[in-house]
Amino acid sequence: MMVSGSVNSLMKTIDNGFMPIIxxxxxxxxxxxxxxxxxQVTAVSIFEDEETSVKSNNLAQEWISxxxxxxxxxxAQVIS
Structure with missing residues (x-):
């Protein structure tokens, strides 16, 4: 995803806000x-199977928005 502003600020926001959820x-x-x-920032999530991975991608898209x-x-571009 492309970032407007500080990449460090974005990464901190993700660590504090999205990490506890996912x-x-x-x-x-x-x-x-x-x-x-x-x-640009790239996020990679690893899940046990495709079903939970797809669900997490939907959750990520909603949270990012x-x-x-x-x-x-x-x-943001979310790919499974």
Whole structure:
């Protein structure tokens, strides 16, 4: 996702806001957020199976839209 503003601020917001939510989801194994350079951030979630992975992607899309609208211009790309 492209970031408008501080990548560090975005990553801190994700750590404090989204990590506690996604880590409680059934099938959760791990979640990583990486500074991809050029104002982009890549997030990778790992779940036990495709069904829980797809559910987490939907949850991520909703959370990003609701909580990061000012930091992420446009729509974040979520891929399963």
């Amino acid at each position: 880590s409680e989801e059934p099938g959760y194994i791990a979640y990583y957020v990486v500074d991809s350079g050029d104002g 609701k909580h990061l609208g000012d930091l992420v211009p446009g729509k």
